[in-house]
Amino acid sequence: MSVVETKALVKRFGDVVAVNSIDLRIEEGEFLVLLGPSGSGKTSLLRMVAGLEKPSDGQILIGGKDVTFMPPRARNLSMVFQSYALYPHMNVFRNISFPLKAEGLPYEERKKKVEWAASIFGIEHLLHRKPRQLSGGQRQRVALARAVVREPGVFLLDEPLSNLDAQLRATARDEIKQFQRRIGTTTIYVTHDQVEAMGMGDRIAVMHLGNMHQLGTPQELYREPADTFVATFLGSPPMNLVKKDSCIIGFHPEHFLPEDVLHPETATFSFAFEVTRVEYLGADRFLYGMVQGAEGPTRIISKVPSLVTLNFEAGRKYTFVVQESDLKYFDHASGKRIPPLPFTTVEPTAQAVVS
Ligand SMILES: Nc1ncnc2c1ncn2[C@@H]1O[C@H](COP(=O)(O)OP(=O)(O)OP(=O)(O)O)[C@@H](O)[C@H]1O
Ligand SMILES: [Mg+2]
Known part of the structure; x- marks a missing residue:
């Protein structure tokens, strides 16, 4: 010892x-x-x-x-x-x-x-x-x-x-x-x-x-991952990263949920999430899809517990949200974690649901 x-x-x-x-x-x-x-x-x-x-x-x-x-x-x-x-x-x-x-x-x-x-x-x-x-x-x-x-x-x-x-x-x-x-x-x-x-x-x-x-x-x-490397190396599936103008934002797939499911305790950040594939895994469903990032469409994943009985279909768009308290912020250049930016500076990409 x-x-x-x-x-x-x-x-x-x-x-x-x-x-x-x-x-x-x-x-x-x-x-x-x-x-x-x-x-x-x-x-x-x-x-x-x-x-x-x-x-x-x-x-x-x-x-x-x-x-x-x-x-x-x-x-x-x-x-x-x-x-x-x-x-x-x-x-x-x-x-x-x-x-x-x-x-x-x-x-x-x-x-x-x-x-x-x-x-x-x-x-x-x-x-x-x-x-x-x-x-x-x-x-x-x-x-x-x-x-x-x-x-x-x-x-x-x-x-x-x-x-x-x-x-x-x-x-x-x-x-x-x-x-x-x-x-x-x-x-x-x-x-x-x-x-x-x-x-x-x-x-x-x-x-x-x-x-x-x-x-x-x-x-x-x-x-509290120190940088984007740690954030994407841990978790299965790992943390989602989306490029914004001022920084990179990160959130875990289990924190990225349909807006009618989440009962937010803080402000939320919403995305038009285009689902491309649904994977049923018993306790959860993984929804693979795209959101708009600063440099174009970005692949991300949502992990929806099976308690949520909503129907999701590939090829459709849904409004998905993340609580502000579940968002991580990373520097563009170094990938290092940075303190939360004022919420308003990270403009939500889309509010409208196209379905
Ligand atoms: N005897 C050696 N001579 C030359 N290069 C070496 C030698 N041993 C390791 N390296 C190099 O050092 C780096 C680290 O290797 P190391 O074996 O420590 O990695 P590792 O994290 O254990 O990888 P793995 O998960 O594949 O076992 C690699 O780039 C490897 O090619
Ligand atoms: Mg080794």
Whole structure:
């Protein structure tokens, strides 16, 4: 259980800046998610914390101690890779006990610890099998058990669930979260799946091209995205963005609703919304369509709960509204969040309903 800090941490590969001066402080027992698209620098950052990659610049502290140039084994951490990296010729028991053996622990103690780690992930009955005799989900649990068996101070996970199908992923997410809560190990978890990030992270660091765009709780990122990148990376479907003359406005699909449905508490902003496609998803309907932006028609989405029984047809226009309190404003040039503009300066595009 250790605090992990990075200070102005940089990793360059030739001309590529994989990690660009990242300052992070992960608290004791915290579950921090590194979220970003492919190539954003997540793995590079994690590998530097693990000691598998030398920083080009900056510092790493674990438990207050500068470990920047220390080897992995001096850092008291465990890492789980996307590929699991199990030893194919060893059975599950020997795979899990491997880190303990490397520490020279006697057999009886190793056995006790392996059984403990196996029980956390429900794989006690598989200890005699070889990795090739396991399903993907079982292999993933072996990799996790091997990572926790030493009871490390820090737990590093790099997309550990990416090889699993959707249902197994949900179960495994739950197992990892429960385990982490019970043991309280400081954890850094890498993913490019925003649903996973929102569901698991105490806080999320959003990365893009080596830069950290925002660090905050799932609620903070959702409600107060720092810029248009964060706004459009989170949520499914993500926030709608519409260019106006003075700025870009943003609003979540669930806040963009037919005017007769919304009971607004603040002023509203209305659009002529031309529906192009209706998708029925059980609890909700997604309406895909267009509104007028400053630079022409803009594609946006409305998420209408199924409680709303109004009929919508592709090819027709409807008046849809957003409450002023649900509008976010972003700067045109930088994409950064800006304070709300006076409502009157953001002229509603259209009031008339053409149907
Ligand atoms: N060993 C390397 N040599 C050269 N370039 C590298 C090396 N490792 C990573 N890079 C580059 O650094 C950048 C960040 O890569 P990194 O693997 O950290 O991204 P990532 O966020 O983990 O992506 P993914 O989601 O695809 O795993 C990329 O542009 C990548 O091509
Ligand atoms: Mg990666």
